[in-house]
Amino acid sequence: MEIIYGINPIKILLRQPKTELAKIIVASGRCGSSLMEIIEAARQKNIPVEFQTRPYLNELVGNPDHQGVAGLRPAFVYSGWDVLLGNRSPQFGFDLILILDSIMDPQNLGAIIRTSYCLGANGVVIPADRAASVTAAVVKASAGAAQQMPIARVTNLAQTIDYLKEKKFWVFGADAHGGGNLQEMDFNCHVALVLGGEAKGIRPLVKKKCDFLLSVPLQRSFDSLNVSVAAGIIQYEIFNQRRRSSGIK
Numbered sequence: 658m659e660i661i662y663g664i665n666p667i668k669i670l671l672r673q674p675k676t677e678l679a680k681i682i683v684a685s686g687r688c689g690s691s692l693m694e695i696i697e698a699a700r701q702k703n704i705p706v707e708f709q710t711r712p713y714l715n716e717l718v719g720n721p722d723h724q725g726v727a728g729l730r731p732a733f734v735y736s737g738w739d740v741l742l743g744n745r746s747p748q749f750g751f752d753l754i755l756i757l758d759s760i761m762d763p764q765n766l767g768a769i770i771r772t773s774y775c776l777g778a779n780g781v782v783i784p785a786d787r788a789a790s791v792t793a794a795v796v797k798a799s800a801g802a803a804q805q806m807p808i809a810r811v812t813n814l815a816q817t818i819d820y821l822k823e824k825k826f827w828v829f830g831a832d833a834h835g836g837g838n839l840q841e842m843d844f845n846c847h848v849a850l851v852l853g854g855e856a857k858g859i860r861p862l863v864k865k866k867c868d869f870l871l872s873v874p875l876q877r878s879f880d881s882l883n884v885s886v887a888a889g890i891i892q893y894e895i896f897n898q899r900r901r902s903s904g905i906k
Contacts, residue, residue, distance in 0.1 A: 659732045660793045662714075662723040664691045669801035670728065671698040677730040678704050684711045687725035695726060718793065733791045736780060736807035742824070744807050746777035749899045752847045753778045753892070754821065758814055758863050759854030760884060763789045767798020768885035769852070770806050774799075776892045780807035784814055788854075814851075818866040821849045830859050830867035831891060833881035839871050844895040845902050852888055 658679065661667060668691070670676050681699050683692065685708045699706050715721050745752050755773055760766050766789045773781055789795060790810070796803045811817045818828055829842065830851040851867055853859035858881075864870070873882060873890050882890070 658729045660718060660727055661730060661796055662718045662727040662793055663797040663801075664695070664724045664726060666796045666799075666801040666804065667695055667726055667728050668698075669804050670730065671695065671702065671704075673804075676702060676704070678702075678728045679731075680705045680707060680729045682707045682709055682714060682717065682727045682729075684714050684723075684725035685709065686711075692726060720794075722797070733796075733803075735791070735810040738809065738820075740807045741780035741782070741809055744779045746779075748777065748905060749903060751845060751899065752826065753895060754826070754849050755781045755888070755892075756814060756817065756849055756851045756863075757781060757783050757788065758851060758859050759784065759788050759857075760852070761787075761789055762855055763792060763794040764798045765789075765855065765883070765885045766791075767795040767800075767803065769888045770795070770799040770808065771802040772885070772889045772892055774802040774806040776889075776896045778806070778892065780809060782809045782811055782814075782817060785810050785812050814863050815866055818849065818851075818863070821847075827869070828867045830864055830870045831887055832864070832870040832872055833858060834872065836870035836872035839873050839891060839894055842869065842871055842894075844898045848895060850888075850891060850895075852884055855884055 670678050681704055683706060696706055714723050714727055718727055741754060755778055770781055791803055791808055826847040826849045828849045851859055851863060873887055
C-alpha cells in the first residue's frame with residue numbers, strides 16, 4: 658500500500674467517482690472544516706477512518722508535514738502512451754508533453770506536475786532510474802495534481818524522444834545558457850519540452866535529440882533558475898502563445 662497525506666491530496670482522492678483509498682488516518686484532536694469534510698466524505702463512501710496520535714502519523718508518513726491526515730491506497734499506477742496522447746487540452750489543437758531528465762527533488766517534481774496540470778499539458782514523462790518517482794511527498798507537493806495528471810515512467814528517454822518525433826512532435830530543450838530566446842520560439846505545434854536535473858541539466862545524449870534549445874531571458878546574471886520555476890515560465894509562454902493563436906482572451 659502507498660501512503661498519501663495532506664488535506665488537498667486526500668480531498669482530491671475522495672472526489673473521484675471510484676476512489677482507491679482503503680483507509681484514512683486522522684490525528685486525534687485535529688479539527689477544522691476541511692478535516693470534517695474529509696471525514697464526512699469518507700463516511701459516505703464507506704471508507705474506514707482511524708484516529709491515531711500525531712507521533713504515530715509522523716512515523717507512518719516519515720515527516721510531520723501531513724496536516725493531521727493520511728490515507729492508504731494501492732501503489733501509484735503510471736500511465737501509458739495512449740493516455741498521455743489522448744489527454745490533449747480541448748482549448749488548443751496541439752499537444753504538450755513534458756520530459757523530465759533526472760529531476761531528483763520530490764518538491765521540484767511535484768511543483769512541475771502541478772504547473773503542468775494547471776497550464777494544460779497532456780502529461781509528464783519521467784525516467785525509471787536516477788530520478789524521483791511519484792511518492793507521497795510528490796503528491797503532496799503537487800497539491801494532488803499528480804492524481805489527475807497522466808504520468809508515464811520510461812526506461813530510455815532518448816528512445817522516448819524518437820517515438821514522439823514519429824508522432825510529429827517538435828522537441829524543445831530548456832538550457833540555462835546558450836539556448837534561443839524563449840519568447841522568439843514558435844510553440845504552435847506538438848511540443849515535447851525537455852527539462853534537465855537540478856545539478857547538471859539535460860544530459861548530453863538527450864540534449865542532442867532536441868530540435869531546439871531555449872533559454873529564459875534574465876535581468877541579472879545568475880547560474881540558472883530553479884527547474885520548477887523555469888518549467889512554469891516556459892509553459893506559461895507556450896500557453897499564452899496558443900491562447901493568442903486561438904483567439905482566446
